[in-house]
Amino acid sequence: MPDAIPAFKPQAPEQSLDKDILAEMPAYDLIELFFFAYRDFVSDPDRILDEYGFGRAHHRVLHFVSRQPGLTIAELLDILRITKQSLNRVLKELIEKNFIESRTGTADRRQRLLHATPQGHDLALKLAKLQTRRIMRALSGAEPQAKEAISQYLLCLIDPDDREHVKHLVFGPDKT
Amino acid sequence: MPDAIPAFKPQAPEQSLDKDILAEMPAYDLIELFFFAYRDFVSDPDRILDEYGFGRAHHRVLHFVSRQPGLTIAELLDILRITKQSLNRVLKELIEKNFIESRTGTADRRQRLLHATPQGHDLALKLAKLQTRRIMRALSGAEPQAKEAISQYLLCLIDPDDREHVKHLVFGPDKT
DNA sequence: AATTTTATGTCAGCCTTGTTGACATATCTC
DNA sequence: GAGATATGTCAACAAGGCTGACATAAAATT
Numbered sequence: 540m541p542d543a544i545p546a547f548k549p550q551a552p553e554q555s556l557d558k559d560i561l562a563e564m565p566a567y568d569l570i571e572l573f574f575f576a577y578r579d580f581v582s583d584p585d586r587i588l589d590e591y592g593f594g595r596a597h598h599r600v601l602h603f604v605s606r607q608p609g610l611t612i613a614e615l616l617d618i619l620r621i622t623k624q625s626l627n628r629v630l631k632e633l634i635e636k637n638f639i640e641s642r643t644g645t646a647d648r649r650q651r652l653l654h655a656t657p658q659g660h661d662l663a664l665k666l667a668k669l670q671t672r673r674i675m676r677a678l679s680g681a682e683p684q685a686k687e688a689i690s691q692y693l694l695c696l697i698d699p700d701d702r703e704h705v706k707h708l709v710f711g712p713d714k715t
Numbered sequence: 716m717p718d719a720i721p722a723f724k725p726q727a728p729e730q731s732l733d734k735d736i737l738a739e740m741p742a743y744d745l746i747e748l749f750f751f752a753y754r755d756f757v758s759d760p761d762r763i764l765d766e767y768g769f770g771r772a773h774h775r776v777l778h779f780v781s782r783q784p785g786l787t788i789a790e791l792l793d794i795l796r797i798t799k800q801s802l803n804r805v806l807k808e809l810i811e812k813n814f815i816e817s818r819t820g821t822a823d824r825r826q827r828l829l830h831a832t833p834q835g836h837d838l839a840l841k842l843a844k845l846q847t848r849r850i851m852r853a854l855s856g857a858e859p860q861a862k863e864a865i866s867q868y869l870l871c872l873i874d875p876d877d878r879e880h881v882k883h884l885v886f887g888p889d890k891t
Numbered sequence: 892a893a894t895t896t897t898a899t900g901t902c903a904g905c906c907t908t909g910t911t912g913a914c915a916t917a918t919c920t921c
Numbered sequence: 922g923a924g925a926t927a928t929g930t931c932a933a934c935a936a937g938g939c940t941g942a943c944a945t946a947a948a949a950t951t
Contacts, residue, residue, distance in 0.1 A: 565843035566850045567782065569862075571885045572869035574775070577753050578796065579874045596937055599750070606743065612899060620754065625938055627900065649898045649947050667741035674742045677871035681864060686745075688861040689868050693748035695853035698755045709747045772908055788928060801909055803929065825918045825927045 583673060584666040591636075591662065596629045598666060604639055605655040605663035607708070611644070612651050618708065638662060759845045767812075767838065772805045774842060780815055781831040781839035783884070787820070788827055794884065814838060 584598050593601075603618055604610050616623055630653075633639040638659035644650030655663060678686060697705050760774050769777075779794055780786050792799055806829075809815040814835035820826030831839060854862055873881055 565840065565847040567843065568866060568885050569850050569869070570778075570843060570846050571782075572866060572873075572881070573753070573756060575877070575881050575885075576869040576872035577749070579877070580749060580872055582874075594936060602746075606747075613897095621937085622939065623899075624901080624940085628937075631900095644898095647898080647948070651899070664741065667743065667746060670746050671741040673872060674745050677868050680871065681868060685864040685868065688857060688864050690744060690748060692853050692857060692861065692865050693745070693752040695856065696752035696756055696849060697748075698758075701751070701755070705748070705751050709744050709751075770907060789926095797908085798910065799928075800911085800930080804908075807929095820927090823919070823927080825916095827928070 580670065580673060583669045587662075587666060587669070593632075594629075596625070597633055600626065600629055601633060601638055601655065601659055601663050602667070604653045605660050608654045609652045611653070615653065617704075633659070756846065756849060759849060760842045763838075763842060763845070769808075770805075772801070773809055776802065776805055777809060777814055777831065777835055777839050778843070780829045781836050784830045785828045787829070791829065793880075809835070 581595060585595065588594060588598055591597075599619055600615065603615060607614075612623065612626070616626055619626065630639065630641075634641055637656055640654045640656050640659075641651045642654060644652050694702060694706065757771060761771065764770060764774055767773075775795055776791065779791060783790075788799065788802070792802055795802065806815065806817075810817055813832050816830045816832050816835075817827045818830060820828050870878060870882065
């Protein structure tokens with residue numbers, strides 16, 4: 540299709556060229572940088588988790604429970620997108636080792652409201668700080684607006700149907 | 716500690732306040748957005764890989780081999796940071812199913828130079844385009860400089876000792 | 892009050908993908 | 922020829938996903 544329909548050709552030739560290139564040429568740089576960045580980003584916590592006999596799955600659970608005291612099982616499953624059997628395996632260990640506490644719901648007594656114990660909060664904070672250090676180092680050389688651009692980019696990588704949910708989780712229900 | 720030691724208080728109150736906040740307050744937003752974005756970013760390829768009986772491990776191998784024809788086993792191990800046994804399991808399958816070809820090195824006949832077959836390139840490209848679509852969608856609303864800021868950010872998240880190596884891999888040996 | 896739905900827990904077994912350790916082979920280097 | 926290097930392979934194990942089936946308590950519905 541080298542010869543476009545005349546009506547389309549003169550209209551915005553640069554943009555259509557751009558579009559063609561983008562359609563043909565994968566964004567290898569961002570794909571690969573994302574892979575390498577994530578690989579190293581999760582490697583910091585790994586070392587510490589090892590000392591506790593925990594893995595990444597435990598980290599994810601502990602993180603979200605610590606961040607949102609009173610989180611229910613159903614909400615956690617929705618965040619992690621794993622099965623309840625997978626969740627239960629690591630959650631049970633976190634409870635047994637006293638990093639998370641499971642309380643029966645008050646309004647709905649079928650629910651379990653999850654809370655991090657002081658020990659749990661300590662570990663979660665320790666790991667979050669480790670990752671924060673890496674983030675701050677990466678941000679240190681950047682312009683002030685960069686952080687906003689990066690947040691926006693990451694948010695828009697998320698499935699559109701889940702974006703509002705994530706916004707809610709990350710920035711809180713207050714911030715519209 | 717509401718009352719600071721007088722000697723410290725007057726000295727750069729804004730900056731020290733900033734630093735304190737950063738030291739105390741984890742970057743929960745970027746930590747969590749990174750998690751959710753990565754979760755969805757890898758989910759696109761997963762669906763297609765399933766049809767071929769492949770998993771994420773196969774994807775990673777195929778991607779880098781397709782991107783760098785003639786890649787050796789040692790180089791691939793260095794990129795993926797897994798053991799040769801883990802690599803061999805998936806590589807063997809990719810070769811058996813004719814997505815990758817292993818040629819004996821010419822200069823050093825001990826080496827295996829890996830190449831994607833036409834079928835392999837097709838699949839790799841198909842997956843890369845899927846991910847590119849998501850990336851472009853996320854970038855579409857952003858300022859033109861945003862892409863540069865994001866690349867820079869991701870690059871700086873990578874371990875400093877590996878950064879030059881990754882730069883080399885992603886942007887090519889030519890670009891300094 | 893009886894029934895159905897919902898939230899959670901649990902058992903059993905399977906798959907992928909990572910790990911370690913040991914050992915084999917071909918080839919290159921000294 | 923001896924030793925180092927690049928790769929392949931066998932066996933066993935662990936983490937963390939998955940499915941399917943079934944159990945229980947509490948809420949919701951009829």
